[in-house]
Amino acid sequence: xxxxxxxxxxxxxxxxxxxxxxxxxxxxxxxxxxxxxxxxxxxxxxxxxxxxxxxxxxxxxxxxxxxxxxxxxxxxxxxxxxxxxxxxxxxxxxxxxxxxxxxxxxxxxxxxxxxxxxxxxxxxxxxxxxxxxxxxxxxxxxxxxxxxxxxxxxxxxxxxxxxxxxxxxxxxxxxxxxxxxxxxxxxxxxxxxxxxxxxxxxxxxxxxxxxxxxxxxxxxxxxxxxxxxxxxxxxxxxxxxxxxxxxxxxxxxx
Amino acid sequence: xxxxxxxxxxxxxxxxxxxxxxxxxxxxxxxxxxxxxxxxxxxxxxxxxxxxxxxxxxxxxxxxxxxxxxxxxxxxxxxxxxxxxxxxxxxxxxxxxxxxxxxxxxxxxxxxxxxxxxxxxxxxxx
Numbered sequence: 028x029x030x031x032x033x034x035x036x037x038x039x040x041x042x043x044x045x046x047x048x049x050x051x052x053x054x055x056x057x058x059x060x061x062x063x064x065x066x067x068x069x070x071x072x073x074x075x076x077x078x079x080x081x082x083x084x085x086x087x088x089x090x091x092x093x094x095x096x097x098x099x100x101x102x103x104x105x106x107x108x109x110x111x112x113x114x115x116x117x118x119x120x121x122x123x124x125x126x127x128x129x130x131x132x133x134x135x136x137x138x139x140x141x142x143x144x145x146x147x148x149x150x151x152x153x154x155x156x157x158x159x160x161x162x163x164x165x166x167x168x169x170x171x172x173x174x175x176x177x178x179x180x181x182x183x184x185x186x187x188x189x190x191x192x193x194x195x196x197x198x199x200x201x202x203x204x205x206x207x208x209x210x211x212x213x214x215x216x217x218x219x220x221x222x223x224x225x226x227x228x229x230x231x232x233x234x235x236x237x238x239x240x241x242x243x244x245x246x247x248x249x250x251x252x253x254x255x256x257x258x259x260x261x262x263x264x265x266x267x268x269x270x271x272x273x274x275x276x277x278x279x280x281x
Numbered sequence: 282x283x284x285x286x287x288x289x290x291x292x293x294x295x296x297x298x299x300x301x302x303x304x305x306x307x308x309x310x311x312x313x314x315x316x317x318x319x320x321x322x323x324x325x326x327x328x329x330x331x332x333x334x335x336x337x338x339x340x341x342x343x344x345x346x347x348x349x350x351x352x353x354x355x356x357x358x359x360x361x362x363x364x365x366x367x368x369x370x371x372x373x374x375x376x377x378x379x380x381x382x383x384x385x386x387x388x389x390x391x392x393x394x395x396x397x398x399x400x401x402x403x404x405x406x407x
Contacts, residue, residue, distance in 0.1 A: 045354075051361075052357060070357070074356060078365050085364060086366060093361055093365060095361070103361050106354075107355060108359075108362070114290060115348050115349070115356075116317055117317065117321050117324055117348075119349050120321035120325050121328060137393060138393050141393060145385045145386055149378060150382060153374055157374040168378060171378070172378045175356070180317055193365055198374070198378040200360075201375055201380060202379035202383050205380060223395075224394040227390055230393075231387075231393065232383075262317065262321040265316075265317045266319070
């Protein structure tokens with residue numbers, strides 16, 4: 028009976044992954060509502076639970092693909108793999124229209140580039156302080172401090188080790204959770220009370236879920252402005268980190 | 282036709298990744314340079330080409346919006362397949378890197394918004 032169930036789940040791997048991730052998301056949004064009154068975004072909880080499951084899977088199987096190394100959960104590996112991940116990332120650009128892009132203007136563009144560079148430098152400097160001395164790992168961790176997407180995209184492009192990529196996701200996740208929870212607390216101090224500063228804020232922070240949740244907890248009217256520039260951040264990060272920023276790191280390290 | 286939207290998305294990603302590979306080759310690195318970023322820009326521009334825009338307005342956009350909405354679940358799955366056991370050896374690095382990035386980015390908001398820092402501080406005091 029159990030073997031039969033195992034067979035069905037394993038031979039329909041991607042479908043199993045949809046069901047499992049859906050259940051995980053439902054549970055996470057429930058926790059978000061009940062325990063944090065929506066302050067800690069459901070997606071952040073779900074991603075945290077995902078990382079915990081990956082840890083459990085790694086301990087249980089001794090493999091390096093987290094929970095996806097458990098046979099009947101192998102579909103998680105396909106669902107969360109590079110192909111579908113990049114496909115979904117590109118789809119997030121769809122919400123942006125050219126008029127809004129123009130309206131965002133120079134400040135938004137400057138904020139996005141400045142945000143990527145500042146976060147990258149913060150992550151890269153700490154990577155060096157923690158003993159990493161190869162350009163690929165330093166760049167990947169710096170990219171992870173940008174967002175938890177830029178890190179793995181950069182890491183995959185440069186051929187970084189899986190543990191470094193996981194570390195870059197962890198750094199991006201820490202950033203995302205901090206943006207969600209700290210934004211309402213610091214909003215007054217940083218002048219985050221109008222569309223223009225929200226636009227700059229989204230560009231600087233970049234983490235879409237962090238920005239959306241952080242602004243929603245501050246002033247829901249500001250969400251679209253921040254989310255719009257944040258949408259560009261991951262793209263700009265994916266463009267800059269494995270190219271210009273990597274070359275700079277490589278030149279400094281060598 | 283939903284498939285038109287999905288196909289548009291696929292075309293953008295494949296073109297972007299291909300251009301990223303070419304760029305990597307041109308720059309002499311064994312890496313895909315900005316392929317996903319190029320694909321995103323391509324989608325933004327193609328979505329405004331009149332013939333494509335018409336198809337999108339006729340329902341093809343659902344094919345793009347579905348994958349847009351699947352972004353977070355896919356990121357959840359991505360988290361669940363990472364090598365977290367190995368990453369935890371550098372736990373403080375993740376916390377300090379993410380934390381420092383957030384502090385510096387928060388500090389830059391008033392600078393780039395063009396608002397004087399003393400004025401915003403004055404408004405928070407009341």
